[in-house]
Amino acid sequence: MIIAIDGPAASGKSTLARALAARLELTFLDTGAMYRAVTLAALQRGLAPSDEGACTALAVGLALGFDAEGRVLIEGEAGEPAIRGAEVTAHVSEVAAHSGVRRALVGAQRTVAAEAVAAGGGVVAEGRDTTSVVFPAADLKIFLLASPAVRAMRRAQEEGRPELTSAYEADLARRDAHDSQRSDSPLLEVEDAVRVDTDTLSAEAVLDHVATLAAVRRPV
Ligand code: CDP
Numbered sequence: 001m002i003i004a005i006d007g008p009a010a011s012g013k014s015t016l017a018r019a020l021a022a023r024l025e026l027t028f029l030d031t032g033a034m035y036r037a038v039t040l041a042a043l044q045r046g047l048a049p050s051d052e053g054a055c056t057a058l059a060v061g062l063a064l065g066f067d068a069e070g071r072v073l074i075e076g077e078a079g080e081p082a083i084r085g086a087e088v089t090a091h092v093s094e095v096a097a098h099s100g101v102r103r104a105l106v107g108a109q110r111t112v113a114a115e116a117v118a119a120g121g122g123v124v125a126e127g128r129d130t131t132s133v134v135f136p137a138a139d140l141k142i143f144l145l146a147s148p149a150v151r152a153m154r155r156a157q158e159e160g161r162p163e164l165t166s167a168y169e170a171d172l173a174r175r176d177a178h179d180s181q182r183s184d185s186p187l188l189e190v191e192d193a194v195r196v197d198t199d200t201l202s203a204e205a206v207l208d209h210v211a212t213l214a215a216v217r218r219p220v
Pocket of ligand 1: 008009011014029032033035036042092093094096097126127128129130175179
């Protein structure tokens with residue numbers, strides 16, 4: 001079974017996808033972590049995030065994998081927590097806008113899913129093109145929404161920095177705009193996705209709701 005969870009930055013995709021994968025015993029596929037991993041590796045190698053050719057060559061050649069908990073491995077080394085750093089966050093949307101980078105990572109994501117399905121399981125994939133481009137034939141597509149203020153508050157609380165809420169709101173708005181306006185695979189609410197607005201729902205309530213939808217859609 002393939003479940004794809006899409007939506008804007010910090011809408012709760014990761015929290016939901018991770019918990020749902022655990023509950024349904026499916027593989028958690030964090031596609032954003034892969035874009036962050038390529039961005040981190042580019043910065044470490046002194047490549048310009050604007051350099052499409054160099055970033056593409058890097059994405060094609062970089063060995064990305066996942067540990068048992070679904071955390072990204074870069075050339076076998078843990079990508080966390082470095083991939084969540086401010087410098088990576090500042091540049092990831094630019095790197096993720098390059099078509100060559102997207103082609104390489106989308107291919108890798110489909111391979112992960114195909115292997116999981118072949119083994120009798122499946123994936124819960126989250127990220128900004130998983131319902132539209134990566135898995136257009138997913139068994140269940142979710143578009144997760146939350147208002148900018150709520151998303152910024154959650155992200156600031158997650159990091160233990162409530163005083164940064166307004167700075168986060170500005171950063172999320174910047175990334176939403178960049179991700180929505182890029183020409184290759186913009187953030188898009190596809191017609192057959194189920195829209196879930198999480199402003200007034202706890203993480204638990206969102207999980208229960210989506211798990212119920214998944215139970216109905218599970219192929220026999
Ligand atoms: O969790 P958060 O919204 O901070 O971001 P993320 O899921 O870690 O993704 C970081 C960035 O990677 C996004 O802002 C997008 O620019 C890019 N991304 C993408 O282009 N396509 C995906 N499938 C996932 C992430």
